[in-house]
Amino acid sequence: MYKVIVVDDEPSTREIIKRFGAWERLGMAVVGEAEDGAEALRLIERSAPQLLITDMRMPGVDGVMLMTAVKERHPDMRMIVISGYDEFGYARQALKHGALDYILKPVDAAELNAALEKCRTQLAEAAGEPLVIDLESALPAKTHKELIAAAFRDMSPERLDAQLDRLGAELADKRPSRQELRRLAGELLMLLKELMEENSLEIGELRQIAVPETLATGEQLASFLRGRFAVALDSLVRQRKFKTKLNLDEVRRHIDNRFQEPISLEELAKRFFVSKEYLSKAFRLEYGRNLTDYLLHLRMEKVRELLADERLPIRTAAEMAGYEDLSYFYRVFKRHFGASPGELRDGLKSSNRNG
The missing domain is CATH 3.40.50.2300 (Response regulator)
Structure with a gap:
């Protein structure tokens, strides 16, 4: 170490x-x-x-x-x-x-x-x-794996291609062995399957796709993956664009998975190919609260969970729940819980002692 x-x-x-x-x-x-x-x-x-x-x-x-x-x-x-x-x-x-x-x-x-x-x-x-290049080092959090997934979820072929190109270039510098390249390709195919299942896409022939034994460079890896991701992304775009009914569970899963990021009604409407008005009304009817309130609820529950760790500064807890403006966070928190973050933390501490 x-x-x-x-x-x-x-x-x-x-x-x-x-x-x-x-x-x-x-x-x-x-x-x-x-x-x-x-x-x-x-x-x-x-x-x-x-x-x-x-x-x-x-x-x-x-x-x-x-x-x-x-x-x-x-x-x-x-x-x-x-x-x-x-x-x-x-x-x-x-x-x-x-x-x-x-x-x-x-x-x-x-x-x-x-x-x-x-x-x-x-x-x-x-x-x-x-x-030794391990898979996690080759794909550190939020530099490749998560950015590839984000480009796919945002239905952006340009960003997806650019990210795969960056991955290929970085692997060229690392000079991994063929075995390491094939393992890495397998990891990213698993990511693709997860993204397809997350978006209710038929995996089909992807189940049988094998990583070529001839894979020898980062550029070849990027090229191999680009073809597989492009087909799946095209299916996702066509599914979203031409389906006749909005899948509200899919919308909710998207928010649940990414509530710590900036999310707007405009962005969601564009992603799911519906109008803002229709999406807002349909979500409220289905879940009993509008999108803004649902997002607020998720973030506040995350903050409550983080505040239970006394070592974590309140500012850090706010940032980890998606709030960069601390003064705005304090106002929203007080309005939601009827107490300040410090007061809620003291209450949690007292409750843990008594329990």
């Missing part, structure tokens, strides 16, 4: 990094966290980590001073910078002082795990370890 420490004066950012990182899959573990550079240097001496994730602007010993000290005392340590400042000067400073990557706040899981993957590769190569 490669040891990692996280340094940021915002507890919520540290919590997000710890939650978003695919630590176990990448063979990493967060062994400590610090609020400033001085505390981080003491922690580094005690735990001897291989990777430092740090903010740039902190009180006292800031990120630049911390990275300078680390570069002098621990030249083999890898560093990633997390910053709320989208300015070239900050990025240049970070790279000048040895950072492998510069990630902007709010932290995106895909960007974080891509940077961690880069660090893991360098650490493995420096240690002379054989670098």
